[in-house]
Amino acid sequence: MFDLRLFSIRESGHRIHNPLTEHQLADLGARLALPAGARILDLACGSGELLATWARDHQVTGLGVDLNPDFLAHARARAAELGVTDAVRFVEADAAGYVADEPVDLAACVGATWIGGGVPGTLDLLRASLRPGGMLLVGEPYWRTVPTSPEVLAGCGVQSVEDYLTLPGLLASFGALGYDVVEMVCATEESWDRYAAPQWLTMRRWADAHPDHELHDEVRRLLQVEPQQYAAFTRVHVGWGVFALVER
Ligand SMILES: C[S@@+](CC[C@H](N)C(=O)[O-])C[C@H]1O[C@@H](n2cnc3c(N)ncnc32)[C@H](O)[C@@H]1O
Incomplete structure (x- = not known):
């Protein structure tokens, strides 16, 4: 089980906890053209940037659910x-x-499909909250x-190539599950950098300010390995996207 505190530390300066930029998130919100008053459920909402900015820009309403109290405090302050x-x-x-x-x-789950045991289970979970004809966002x-060596796989932080x-x-799998893919926005190397690199300065400043904290040594260790690891593996091999789906 991951330590929620590490995420709170390293992503304390992030409003968006995924490799999309504010601009990409806003663009997706505009392209979905949701009517004013549309209701959104955002599971694993993080700091609530999707809900708060889309409520401001498109007059939608929403409920965000997350386990991390620090991110939720940011979400309420942002709202x-x-x-x-x-x-x-x-x-x-x-x-x-x-x-x-x-x-x-x-109904959305952006970056946490483990809540449903993978993509198919998460789509089933989201659909349980959806009105007929509604839209899913995953x-x-x-x-x-695709990694061809155990070293690359490990560097990407993944157990199995599967x-x-x-x-x-992935797009074909949505089709096989009975959904039309009606929009998508994908990370670029630059948008990945905007997600990954600011964490290093946040971690360094946190470590300097908390020399006696029990997570200090772990944060220092991560800071020493992550930039090279990110550049060699994640940045090259791992894509990331948000996909809008409507049941066929
Ligand atoms: C990669 S972040 C994405 C956050 C947000 N959707 C975004 O894109 O900014 C994953 C989020 O899932 C939350 N999370 C992880 N497991 C969860 C669970 N079982 N229930 C609720 N939230 C969970 C974490 O606290 C974190 O905010």
Whole structure:
């Protein structure tokens, strides 16, 4: 089990906890053209940037669910900053098995498909909250270049090459599960850098300020290995996208 505190430390400066930029997230929100008042459920919402900014820009409403109290505190502060506290709500809960009280127009899980035991299970979970004809949004990694050695696989932080599909394979898998893919936005090397690299400065400053913290040595260790590892493996091999799906 990962230590939530490490994520809170290294991503404390992030509003978006995935390799898309603010611009890409805003562009996706605009392209989906959700009507004002549309209801969104965002499972594993992180710091709530999708909900808060789309509520501001498109007058949608939403509920975000996440386990990390630090990220949820950021989400509530961001909603207040953007003047959308009446439109969005955030609850601290396990998103695995979470079903909304009322059907929603858009059900999302962006970057946490382990909550449903993988993509198919997560789509089933999201669909349980969706009104007929509604839209699903799922964020998922894929192989840009399939690793051919155990070293590369380990460098990507993945146990098995089967853990991810290629992009065409992932899109085909959505089709095989009975969904049309109606939009997508994918990370670029530059947007990956904007997600990964700011974590290093945040980690360095945190380590300098917390020499006696029990996670200090681990944060220092990560800082020493991650930049090279990221450049050699993740940046080259791992793609990441958000896919909008509508049931056929
Ligand atoms: C990669 S981040 C994505 C966050 C957000 N969707 C975004 O794109 O900014 C994964 C998120 O999943 C949350 N998470 C992990 N397991 C969870 C669970 N079982 N229930 C709720 N949230 C969970 C983490 O706290 C983290 O905020």
